[in-house]
Amino acid sequence: MTLDLGPATTTLATLVAAVRDEDLARPTPCTEYSVADLVDHVGGLAVAFTGAARKEPVPGTEQGAVGDGPRLEPGFRDRIGADLGALAAAWRDPAAYDGMTAAGGIDLPGDVAAAVALNEVVVHGWDLATALGRPFEVTDADVAACLSFARPFSPPRRPSPSAAPPSARPSRSRPEPRPCSSCSPSSAAAPERGSP
Template identity: 55%
Template sequence: MTDPTLDLGPQVRVIARLAEGVSDGQLADATPCPDWAVRNMLGHVLGLSVAFRDAARKELGPTTDTDPGDLTPDIGSDWRAELPKVLDELADAWRDPAAWTGMTRAGGIDLPGEVAAAVAVDELVVHGWDLARATGRPYTPDPAALQLSHDFLFTAANDPSRGGGIFGPVVPVPAGAPLLDRAVGLSGRDPGWGH
């Protein structure tokens, strides 16, 4: 069970700092997601932040009904002001204990609040890594968020009904590897990408 006392604030601050350091010249650079440039990754983080903010608030509608696979995300001209604002709203929405209870929706899928929270945290941890690797920046996710992300990905990868990882085939990582590398491998990414 996901811990309703987990504060998403530390992880959203990590993402906000990473995004703040992205130069305009890096927006077209490749990311660990083969079809996405940095601008698409930033657009995805912006969109998922809105969707999971609204899922926490139980404000269901277009933002929570859209399958993220239906479009290639992108950023608008005001993304530098919009992204930190939406990230703060996301963290604030999940501080309400009611967000973690009952049913909600994200990506067009109905799911329990605590599962939506786990997905949101996992998205922030994994895409933070994507963004850091794509821009050559160091990355230290919030330890509590990283642990939740790893546990979520591990459970999904070992669920026989799923047939493997959530985002793609699991990339084998040595058992003694750092927790971040193990989470990244479970997400279908090569922890050595970009090195």
């Protein structure tokens, strides 16, 4: 199965294009990153995962796309927008999903690399939209793919206390643990869903 990164990369490219110079120092939900750092990270991951789709390692991406805002050049908005478009195009090739590849110095199957790329684009799209105070739209298909990818990393759900026999039920009710919400864009606010 191939993933269509086009809707998510288009949304993220639109957000990157909307970043004003005065926004670059703003904080983001990624507590270690300013908007500038996050945008630089997005630019790096777009190049790294395009290389992963093409099975062409990109020099300098072995340690992952570290966000470093001061590296942003005056034309970063156009460059990153084009790189996000190239990312979506690269994963439209069915050969991208075959065999092994590498991204951020990690060897992984092509289909897993595609899922990581989509998750990165969607989650960081939400991060950037939140930092800029802008709406974020994501398709239902992208939400489903990201949740499917993140589910194995989520803590296991415990059975509800009501499923236990009466003698084993706790005397006071506690809230049930929820799956890892930090792996999805809905961690702090629900994104607008639907096709862009």
